[in-house]
Structure formats: structure tokens, C-alpha cells
Amino acid sequence: MKKLNVLFAVTIGLLNAKADAGLMKVSYPLDQQGAKKETLFKDGVSFAQMEETARKNCPQIPDILLTDAMLCPLTGIDTGSDAAYLPSTQSIWASRTTADRHSSKAFEWAMLHETGHAQMPYAVNSIHGAVVATNLATAYYWGAHKAKPYKNRVTKYGSKYLAMTAAGAIVNSTLMKIEERRADNWANKTADAQALQGGIEYFEASKIKQQEEWSKYKLSSVVPFGVAKYLLDPIHPSLDSRIAKCKTVLKNRFSINA
Numbered sequence: 001m002k003k004l005n006v007l008f009a010v011t012i013g014l015l016n017a018k019a020d021a022g023l024m025k026v027s028y029p030l031d032q033q034g035a036k037k038e039t040l041f042k043d044g045v046s047f048a049q050m051e052e053t054a055r056k057n058c059p060q061i062p063d064i065l066l067t068d069a070m071l072c073p074l075t076g077i078d079t080g081s082d083a084a085y086l087p088s089t090q091s092i093w094a095s096r097t098t099a100d101r102h103s104s105k106a107f108e109w110a111m112l113h114e115t116g117h118a119q120m121p122y123a124v125n126s127i128h129g130a131v132v133a134t135n136l137a138t139a140y141y142w143g144a145h146k147a148k149p150y151k152n153r154v155t156k157y158g159s160k161y162l163a164m165t166a167a168g169a170i171v172n173s174t175l176m177k178i179e180e181r182r183a184d185n186w187a188n189k190t191a192d193a194q195a196l197q198g199g200i201e202y203f204e205a206s207k208i209k210q211q212e213e214w215s216k217y218k219l220s221s222v223v224p225f226g227v228a229k230y231l232l233d234p235i236h237p238s239l240d241s242r243i244a245k246c247k248t249v250l251k252n253r254f255s256i257n258a
Helices: 001-021 032-038 047-057 096-100 104-118 123-141 153-190 193-215 225-232 239-254
Strands: 025-027 063-067 069-071 082-088 091-095
Touching: 025 063, 032 047, 032 063, 032 239, 047 104, 069 091, 082 104, 091 096, 091 104, 096 104, 104 153, 104 193, 123 153, 153 193, 153 239, 193 225
Parallel strands: 063 091
Antiparallel strands: 025 069, 082 091
């Protein structure tokens, strides 16, 4: 019986590890410089100009790959992500579609945030490792001290799976929020006044987008957005708290009230 518990725990742990490592699939133009010049933000500034300005202010920004889309590896659907830092390639993936939603200064702040992740490139992988370890431990030990035996193996391993999923989700959410806040703090410390104002703009636009997405679900008639916003993005701090942090830093560093 112990061998079955070990096999179940290892199998589920490896499946979750594979899902974390999969991240996203991307398609991208081969002529990166041409694509960056052609991609314009809402304020008319090209991606190439934004990147040049951002690098002057922050030389630590990693290489940026401008993508057509960032797709879910399982469904092939566009994830809607604006940008992501990849420790494996030490580069940032940035979606061209983001130009339709943001100004150049808003996206400059987003690039600084991803560069904040690059300062500790193995942090996210370490979090994934902690989640897998939590999954393994929970899947193996859950129910070990149960007074009465399970009715059958389906209820036993179903119970283990639910417990493992819940424990892993809690650990992942907690640790990822800490890492995202750390990257936010690095960006806020590095950004100039315009980029900080861009950060506020970025999150306000993201909040509108999130509200629009939630309104498409029938459940939105029952669950208000004020509650749903915590469920829609469990691995980031709330958008309201991130806006407030940008405003606080803008006032403290540059004496500007936003």
C-alpha cells in the first residue's frame, strides 16, 4: 500500500512540474527590428523607441522578444499576457497586442517589473519546486492518520488529489504574491516619474480589462467583481494595492500626487 502512495504522489508531482515548466507557447516575427519599429503604442511611440528609452534609464533590462501572441500550451488560446520573464533564456517575451491597450510609458513600467524578476532569475522556479514538494508531501501523507479506512481507492486517491491541489494552490499563491511584490518594488525604485505614472495607467487599464472579462461570465450576475478579482488572478497582489503602491512611491520620490 505504501508503494501505491509513493507512486501516486510522484506521478501527480511530476504532472504538476511539467505543467509549470510548460509556461506558454509563442509565435513571433523573424524580423524583430522591423516589427518593433512597426508596432505602435496608443501614444504613437513605437516599440523600438520605447525600448531604447527604457534601456537608457535602465541598462539591466534583458533582451526582449516581441511576440505575436503568447498561447496556452494546452489549449492554444491566447493567454492575454502582456509580458513575461523567462529564466531559461534570460529574456523577456512581450506581446504586440499590448500596444493596443497601453501607452509607451505604461509598458516601460511593465518592462521594469519583468526586469525586477530578472534580478532573482531562479525565484519562480524555486517557488514551483516548493509547490511540487508540497504536492508530493500532501499526496503521500493525507489521510495517514484517518481513524477509519476509505471506502475504496477512488475515494482515497480522490481525497488525496483534492487536498494536494488545495495545498499546492495556497503555497503557490502565497509565494508568488511575495515574488510579484518584490518585482514591483524593484520597478518602482528604478522607474522615473513618467514611468511610475505609466505604472498607474498600466494597472488601471488592466483593471478595466479584468472587469470586462468578468462581465462575460454568467456567474458575474451573482458574484460581484469586488470578490471575483481575487479569484481571477490569485498569484498577483490586487490591482488596487499595486496602484496605491505606485502612487505612494511617486509622491515619496518625486513629490507628485497622482
